[in-house]
Amino acid sequence: MAAPETRHPPSANARADLVERSTLANLIFSSRWLQLPLYLGLIVAQGVYVILFVKELWHLIHGATSLGEQQIMLIVLGLIDVVMISNLLVMVIVGGYETFVSRLNLEGHPDQPEWLSHVNASVLKVKLAMAIIGISSIHLLKTFIEAGAIGAPNSKVTADGVMWQTIIHMAFIVSAIGIAWTDRLMNSSIRKE
Numbered sequence: 001m002a003a004p005e006t007r008h009p010p011s012a013n014a015r016a017d018l019v020e021r022s023t024l025a026n027l028i029f030s031s032r033w034l035q036l037p038l039y040l041g042l043i044v045a046q047g048v049y050v051i052l053f054v055k056e057l058w059h060l061i062h063g064a065t066s067l068g069e070q071q072i073m074l075i076v077l078g079l080i081d082v083v084m085i086s087n088l089l090v091m092v093i094v095g096g097y098e099t100f101v102s103r104l105n106l107e108g109h110p111d112q113p114e115w116l117s118h119v120n121a122s123v124l125k126v127k128l129a130m131a132i133i134g135i136s137s138i139h140l141l142k143t144f145i146e147a148g149a150i151g152a153p154n155s156k157v158t159a160d161g162v163m164w165q166t167i168i169h170m171a172f173i174v175s176a177i178g179i180a181w182t183d184r185l186m187n188s189s190i191r192k193e
Helices: 012-062 069-101 114-118 121-149 159-192
Strands: none
Touching: 012 069, 069 121, 121 159
């Protein structure tokens, strides 16, 4: 029969090393709170977008009888663009804070977004990529509507501009597909393990 192993209390050097590692770990973990001003700044930016939305909506209402169909369509697309950017901001603020800073403890809250219950860095990346594609689509649609004026005096749209905007939009789509595919591969390998 083997003799029971006796444990000796840690030496003073070992205790000091343990305290030092614990302090460093706590400092590193607490550094996540440095992101709080960033999220608060995004909330202020969202307030600016609300002001922009109201300004554009007022322009639409005020000019409803004098604006042409194309001008009204461009203003409405601008409003949709502001809403989509605002949605993107909400995803980044709420999802980022919940994922990287601290829990929001919204379980059971009637207004809790459905996607928040299963958000993680991977899901957030895919959702952000899809939102960026949506915003890019609105900008591209506005450009296509204005493309009829290419070559006209005072036209802001050029053929090269349309081409580059389309290429950039396609790059966003390819990037989003790549992110989603990588995420799917990682999740399937985790499930197999």
